Amino acid sequence: MFRELQFPKHQSYLRDWSNLEDWTNLKKMNLNMDLGMGLSNLGGPKEYDVIIVGGGPGGASAAIYTARADLRTLVIDKGLTAGALGITAKISNYPGVPGPIAGADLVEIMRRQAESFGAEFLTDKVVGVDLSSHPKMVMAGTDTFHAKAIILATGSMGRTNTVKGEAELLGRGVSYCATCDGAFFRDKPVAVIGNNDEAIEEALFLTKFASRIHLLVPTPAFKARQVLTDEITHHPNVTIQMGVRLKEIVGEDQVEGVRIQPRGGEETVLPVNGAFVYLQGGQPITDYLMGQVETTEAGCLSVDAEMQTSVPGLYAIGDLLCSHIKQAVVAAADGVIAAVAVDKFIHGRNKIQTDWK
Numbered sequence: 001m002f003r004e005l006q007f008p009k010h011q012s013y014l015r016d017w018s019n020l021e022d023w024t025n026l027k028k029m030n031l032n033m034d035l036g037m038g039l040s041n042l043g044g045p046k047e048y049d050v051i052i053v054g055g056g057p058g059g060a061s062a063a064i065y066t067a068r069a070d071l072r073t074l075v076i077d078k079g080l081t082a083g084a085l086g087i088t089a090k091i092s093n094y095p096g097v098p099g100p101i102a103g104a105d106l107v108e109i110m111r112r113q114a115e116s117f118g119a120e121f122l123t124d125k126v127v128g129v130d131l132s133s134h135p136k137m138v139m140a141g142t143d144t145f146h147a148k149a150i151i152l153a154t155g156s157m158g159r160t161n162t163v164k165g166e167a168e169l170l171g172r173g174v175s176y177c178a179t180c181d182g183a184f185f186r187d188k189p190v191a192v193i194g195n196n197d198e199a200i201e202e203a204l205f206l207t208k209f210a211s212r213i214h215l216l217v218p219t220p221a222f223k224a225r226q227v228l229t230d231e232i233t234h235h236p237n238v239t240i241q242m243g244v245r246l247k248e249i250v251g252e253d254q255v256e257g258v259r260i261q262p263r264g265g266e267e268t269v270l271p272v273n274g275a276f277v278y279l280q281g282g283q284p285i286t287d288y289l290m291g292q293v294e295t296t297e298a299g300c301l302s303v304d305a306e307m308q309t310s311v312p313g314l315y316a317i318g319d320l321l322c323s324h325i326k327q328a329v330v331a332a333a334d335g336v337i338a339a340v341a342v343d344k345f346i347h348g349r350n351k352i353q354t355d356w357k
């Protein structure tokens with residue numbers, strides 16, 4: 001059924017943000033069932049009081065408060081080491097946690113605390129939202145969810161630069177979401193470029209489809225959890241190259257290869273049909289909003305004193321906001337303010353209620 005759809009120019013709709021309506025319909029129709037992931041959305045839409053996009057210190061702290069306020073809470077996060085705190089090797093200035101502690105371990109503690117109050121966590125990438133629908137709709141790689149309120153907590157680790165050929169071949173072999181586009185690469189060789197949890201989880205996902213996965217790691221060592229690096233290292237369909245720079249994505253109308261250069265080595269072109277790019281930078285991550293919310297010139301979101309954006313019921317916290325000191329404790333505090341405001345928004349209260357229990 002999935003393949004009967006006509007994709008005239010793009011292999012994927014997911015990164016052609018102008019097609020929000022088509023993409024929304026596609027998700028509504030559950031056509032991604034062909035991905036063979038045992039999707040469970042046959043039972044109708046999954047409804048939450050609040051969906052938190054991003055599970056770093058901001059998102060996880062918000063979840064502690066919304067879940068404890070008995071709001072049905074879902075946190076969708078694309079990978080523990082895909083965020084700023086998740087990649088931090090040691091942190092010693094988080095109040096109450098003397099440290100040094102690995103940033104990923106600190107985030108894990110916050111997430112377990114939120115889970116203990118009933119918050120649900122899903123490892124997935126949010127690829128779109130529909131803010132005009134009631135309730136609001138959140139589209140992830142594997143499923144679609146609805147919520148009365150949304151808290152955005154995706155941080156500022158977005159890519160700043162693209163390589164030659166990347167923009168031109170976007171949707172024609174270039175992708176940023178294997179869970180969305182992986183099925184298009186059945187029995188074809190692909191490259192995955194990145195070094196964090198997200199890159200490795202996506203590479204592992206692609207092993208269901210691709211004939212060979214070339215994992216091109218830009219650093220001399222992984223920045224992902226060992227359980228993932230162990231799994232990918234031993235997978236027979238995955239070839240790993242460490243310390244490799246992506247120079248260009250080559251091809252006429254479709255991706256035909258990636259030009260790469262190992263540190264101190266010669267450039268070569270690796271023939272592949274797909275290039276899945278998971279490189280990080282310092283840009284606020286807002287692409288999944290598809291222009292539905294205004295950003296500042298620097299690409300940040302603006303909020304009021306309760307962390308609400310210009311869209312009622314849509315909140316933003318942490319490194320997504322330019323005005324802020326970029327620290328874990330500040331993101332966590334933002335999360336608390338947003339969570340209390342969400343409770344007020346959903347229950348129509350005039351005053352913010354604090355929970356002293």
Ligand SMILES: Cc1cc2nc3c(=O)[nH]c(=O)nc-3n(C[C@H](O)[C@H](O)[C@H](O)COP(=O)(O)OP(=O)(O)OC[C@H]3O[C@@H](n4cnc5c(N)ncnc54)[C@H](O)[C@@H]3O)c2cc1C
Nearest residue numbers: 054056058078082083084085126155318319326327328331
């Ligand atoms: C190298 C480094 C060292 C630092 N050291 C310190 C320190 O010592 N002390 C300190 O207090 N602060 C430190 N910081 C800053 C601190 O890490 C950040 O201010 C803080 O993590 C911001 O929290 P956040 O929740 O806004 O974003 P993040 O921590 O970046 O979390 C964002 C989350 O969103 C998820 N995400 C992104 N896009 C999507 C999507 N489309 N779908 C689903 N999930 C998504 C990511 O997986 C990530 O988990 C450091 C930052 C860096 C980069």
